[in-house]
Amino acid sequence: MTNHLPSVSEAKAQAKRLRAKMNEEGTTVGHGQSLELIAQQFGFRDWNAMLAAIGNKPPRDWEVGAQVSGSYLGHAFSAQITSLTRLQPGWFRLQLELDEPVDVVASEHFSNFRKRIRGVVGPKGHSVERTSNGRPHLQIDL
Missing domain, CATH: 1.10.10 (Arc Repressor Mutant, subunit A)
Structure with missing residues (x-):
C-alpha cells in the first residue's frame, strides 16, 4: 500500500x-x-x-476548539470551531465563533453583523449554497 x-x-x-x-x-x-x-x-x-x-475525518484534523479561516458571503474571517458534526463522508456541519463580526448585508443603508455562523461544507471546504455571483456562502480554507 x-x-x-x-x-x-x-x-x-x-x-x-x-x-x-x-x-x-x-x-x-x-x-x-x-x-x-x-x-x-x-x-x-x-x-x-x-x-x-x-477514513471520513474532517480535513486537517478539524475539531472543536480549532482555529480556521475562510470567507462567509464574500467576507474573510478567522474563527474557532464551536461545533462539528459529520453528516456523511466528506460533509460536515460546522458552527463557528468568528474572531471579528462580519456584515452579512450588502446594502449601504443598514448593516447586520454576525459573530456566529453555521453551515454545511463538503470535501472541498465550501457550501453548496451560492450567492448571486456564484461564490459559496461559506468557504473554509483547507
Whole structure:
C-alpha cells in the first residue's frame, strides 16, 4: 500500500477520469468498477477497504476548539470551531465563533453583523449554497 492516500473526493475524481478514459478507448467501465480499480492501484482489495483506510475525518484534523479561516458571503474571517458534526463522508456541519463580526448585508443603508455562523461544507471546504455571483456562502480554507 501507498503511504500517501488521496482524500475520498480525490479518489472519486481519479475513478471518474479513469472511467472516462477507458470508455473513450472502447472499454466500457461502470462507476463501481472504476472505484475498485483505483483501490487496487493503491494496494487495497476493494473500494470499501480503501474507504476505511482513508477514513471520513474532517480535513486537517478539524475539531472543536480549532482555529480556521475562510470567507462567509464574500467576507474573510478567522474563527474557532464551536461545533462539528459529520453528516456523511466528506460533509460536515460546522458552527463557528468568528474572531471579528462580519456584515452579512450588502446594502449601504443598514448593516447586520454576525459573530456566529453555521453551515454545511463538503470535501472541498465550501457550501453548496451560492450567492448571486456564484461564490459559496461559506468557504473554509483547507
